[in-house]
Amino acid sequence: MPAIARAPIVQGLIFGIVGFLIGIAGTGLVRVAFLGRDGGDWWSTDLSWTIGYPVALVGWLIGVGGWRYWGREWFGGEVDQYEMKGWQRYFGFSPDHKVIGIQYVVTFTLLFLLSGLTVMLVRYELAQSGLQLFNNDTYNAAMSFHGITMVAVAVAILAGGFGNYVLPLQIGAQDMAFPRLNALTFWLVPPVAILLVTAVLMGGWETGWSAYPPLANLQTKPGQVLFNLAVITFGLVSILGAINFLVTVIYERAPGMTWGRLPIFTWGIFAASLIAFFFTQAFAAGLAMILFDRVLGTSFFNASGGGSAILYQHVFWFYSHPAVYVMVLPAFGLILEILSHLSRKPLFAYRWAVGGMIGIVALSGVVWAHHMFTSGMQDYLHAPFLVLTELISIPTGLIFLAAIGTIWAGRLWVNVPMLFALGFLFNFLMGGITGIYLADVPTDLFLHDTYFVVAHFHYTIMGGEIFALMAATYFWFPKMTGRMYSERLGQLHFWMMFIGFQLVFLPMFDVGIKGMNRRVADFPSAYDDFNLFITLSAFFLGASFIPFTWNLVVSWIRGPKAEANPYRASTLEWQVSSPPPEHNFPEIPEVVGPPYPYGQPDVRHVPGPAGAAGAPAGGGGGGGG
Amino acid sequence: MSAAAHAVAHSPEKRLRISRLGLWLFFLSESCLFGAFAAARFYMNGTYVPDDLNQILGLVLTSILLVSSLTAYRAETAIAHGNVAHGKLMILATMLLGLIFLGGVITEWSIAHFEPSEGYGTSFFSMTGLHASHVATGILFLGLAYMFAARGKYTPASHWGMTGVVMYWHFVDVVWVFFYPALYLTG
Ligand code: HEM
Ligand SMILES: [Cu+2]
Numbered sequence: 001m002p003a004i005a006r007a008p009i010v011q012g013l014i015f016g017i018v019g020f021l022i023g024i025a026g027t028g029l030v031r032v033a034f035l036g037r038d039g040g041d042w043w044s045t046d047l048s049w050t051i052g053y054p055v056a057l058v059g060w061l062i063g064v065g066g067w068r069y070w071g072r073e074w075f076g077g078e079v080d081q082y083e084m085k086g087w088q089r090y091f092g093f094s095p096d097h098k099v100i101g102i103q104y105v106v107t108f109t110l111l112f113l114l115s116g117l118t119v120m121l122v123r124y125e126l127a128q129s130g131l132q133l134f135n136n137d138t139y140n141a142a143m144s145f146h147g148i149t150m151v152a153v154a155v156a157i158l159a160g161g162f163g164n165y166v167l168p169l170q171i172g173a174q175d176m177a178f179p180r181l182n183a184l185t186f187w188l189v190p191p192v193a194i195l196l197v198t199a200v201l202m203g204g205w206e207t208g209w210s211a212y213p214p215l216a217n218l219q220t221k222p223g224q225v226l227f228n229l230a231v232i233t234f235g236l237v238s239i240l241g242a243i244n245f246l247v248t249v250i251y252e253r254a255p256g257m258t259w260g261r262l263p264i265f266t267w268g269i270f271a272a273s274l275i276a277f278f279f280t281q282a283f284a285a286g287l288a289m290i291l292f293d294r295v296l297g298t299s300f301f302n303a304s305g306g307g308s309a310i311l312y313q314h315v316f317w318f319y320s321h322p323a324v325y326v327m328v329l330p331a332f333g334l335i336l337e338i339l340s341h342l343s344r345k346p347l348f349a350y351r352w353a354v355g356g357m358i359g360i361v362a363l364s365g366v367v368w369a370h371h372m373f374t375s376g377m378q379d380y381l382h383a384p385f386l387v388l389t390e391l392i393s394i395p396t397g398l399i400f401l402a403a404i405g406t407i408w409a410g411r412l413w414v415n416v417p418m419l420f421a422l423g424f425l426f427n428f429l430m431g432g433i434t435g436i437y438l439a440d441v442p443t444d445l446f447l448h449d450t451y452f453v454v455a456h457f458h459y460t461i462m463g464g465e466i467f468a469l470m471a472a473t474y475f476w477f478p479k480m481t482g483r484m485y486s487e488r489l490g491q492l493h494f495w496m497m498f499i500g501f502q503l504v505f506l507p508m509f510d511v512g513i514k515g516m517n518r519r520v521a522d523f524p525s526a527y528d529d530f531n532l533f534i535t536l537s538a539f540f541l542g543a544s545f546i547p548f549t550w551n552l553v554v555s556w557i558r559g560p561k562a563e564a565n566p567y568r569a570s571t572l573e574w575q576v577s578s579p580p581p582e583h584n585f586p587e588i589p590e591v592v593g594p595p596y597p598y599g600q601p602d603v604r605h606v607p608g609p610a611g612a613a614g615a616p617a618g619g620g621g622g623g624g625g
Numbered sequence: 626m627s628a629a630a631h632a633v634a635h636s637p638e639k640r641l642r643i644s645r646l647g648l649w650l651f652f653l654s655e656s657c658l659f660g661a662f663a664a665a666r667f668y669m670n671g672t673y674v675p676d677d678l679n680q681i682l683g684l685v686l687t688s689i690l691l692v693s694s695l696t697a698y699r700a701e702t703a704i705a706h707g708n709v710a711h712g713k714l715m716i717l718a719t720m721l722l723g724l725i726f727l728g729g730v731i732t733e734w735s736i737a738h739f740e741p742s743e744g745y746g747t748s749f750f751s752m753t754g755l756h757a758s759h760v761a762t763g764i765l766f767l768g769l770a771y772m773f774a775a776r777g778k779y780t781p782a783s784h785w786g787m788t789g790v791v792m793y794w795h796f797v798d799v800v801w802v803f804f805y806p807a808l809y810l811t812g
Contacts, residue, residue, distance in 0.1 A: 243651060247643055251643045297742050298746070
């Protein structure tokens, strides 16, 4: 027993619970002291959680290792060296970016699967009109949980997981700029998950992932407070992670790794971090204002006290529109990366693609009110936000042209990552084009809050970001685990997921145009046929994750050993063993040329034998295609 | 002051630049949080300021905070020149000014003629509260810096902790330089 009690997670839980008790006890004492006997109770759910949780969070961080390996130093003490080996590293406060990357990937993949299972229940409910499985309350709880967990997965898994693992390798660094901050940032994630699950168990909350007041202020369910606290914590993860990436790219590049030689995936993470480190605070601000309204009696969103519910929408979308680019910029980078390696061609129009990413960053902060055309905001805001929103198609178009130029006349190695990359291109195009109808005020007045919007953002986020996530998972699986996945199971997964995805979300455009509202548990029976079809397709789509999970779990345990560079790819992460040695590179590499020197016999990214970096065209032709 | 297992081998100067950049980015990030609250103030109340707001107290508090930036600057310079005794004195002075400021905020709250549930009150209490919590954090960090200085852990070559705390203190001051006119002077 004592050995288990000393495990970091157990200690974290113990300290967390103790912290929570201290927090609520302190709150209770103050309440009793100030409110006296007539003022009521020592316990107030909203307030007690709002004070108790931050104390619990500190306790948790101390327990999982934040004190032993870092905190002591702040108080003049000596810290321990992190010495765990083997699998135990993944359950502690490891500062190694490769460990942290895998911690993120596994945690968020589990959350992804859990959230996917939840939405299977939601789809079951929606198979026909009337209420079968849920009532309105439980439906909202399930749908809200699905929404926020998927948003969290989409924001964090590519950057937090694969960014952490791959980016330092790609730029020739030994680690991130702030390794211990990196560990701390990851260990903020489990409390987010615990809090969200607890919120559901306590009855959930009603407001979806967007937490609009006045409902967020008025509903009495405690889940709302837990949701706000969870998402503020998650915002902190996003901010601290982004700062770490920015500083790492600026200061940790290997000699010769100029900005013009950065692999495009690194650029994608960099651009996403530029958005995340700044805008995320707005979401935190909005959620904090809700908490203040509920707990301290302010009236930010309370019209009778001079506040305005529309203010929340401005603050919320000021973050949440840019957030979609936090999801998709790493995906853009990743897809361009894969297309170049697996088409055996240099990335087409590299500079323009980077320019496109920077253009998206620049525009992302000035389009948010396109989510508010029907909210009752000032009419004169409609036209500028329409125009600004549609301007974004220019930088996005540059990235698309780079993708198409790269595969144009290339010799494609159509393996699983490549399939997902191509699937991404198709899906994202659909998402982008349908976005235009939502950005046009006249059509949006009609389409807003219908299933058309649901289809649009699933094409961009699931069809885009999540397809990219799958591409990344297969592409770097051999590097991260040292094992090879099964190509056949992977292809099965791709085709099931691709077809299933179209069958679920294409009809949603139609049913949306025909007027079916989103976020409802019940609907007029006229929509029955559509919904039955969508639900059956959704089960098929859900089933595609069985070969996925099976493939990756079994391959990780006993797949064939992977080579250092199974794709004959040129960038630095492929020039070290799979998985890479503890400090990444035996010696700091020197970069001498562009990142994708395919088809150019004399050009190298790093000095080395031909056939590794800069393999001749067709060098990988032995694959599936 | 870094002994992390995975600390990357860099020269002390580069390590310093890395830490500074990280902190700057954190300030930029926080400025979006403060900015959101300031924007909400104008969105909800326009430029309205209640007539009976205690302007004298506000002006005095602002001056105290500005002077504390000066003492913080002196503290860092002293440490950077190896003058630990003066550095310690200036840290204490900064902490004292910070505490007076906090006392002033509490006074302001208790004499205010408006409630948190009114439009202006919402902004006033939340903005001053948010800012005061940052001042309080700064005082705690200054306390840690004092302890490090007292134990002789800061040398002219290596005193990032001191520098970081003082940067933070200046940042919190600058926030007030925006919050003060937004809350007191727009009317
Ligand atoms: C050129 C590209 C795009 C345009 C023009 C566009 C436009 C829009 C508009 C106008 C809306 C609001 C619709 C409404 O609620 O009535 C919307 C919703 C949404 N979009 Fe896009 N979008 C684009 C790309 C993206 C991307 C890349 C993502 C994510 C990766 C995304 C994610 C979302 C989400 C999540 C919503 C719904 C949010 C909610 O109400 O819960 N969009 N889009
Ligand atoms: Cu948007």
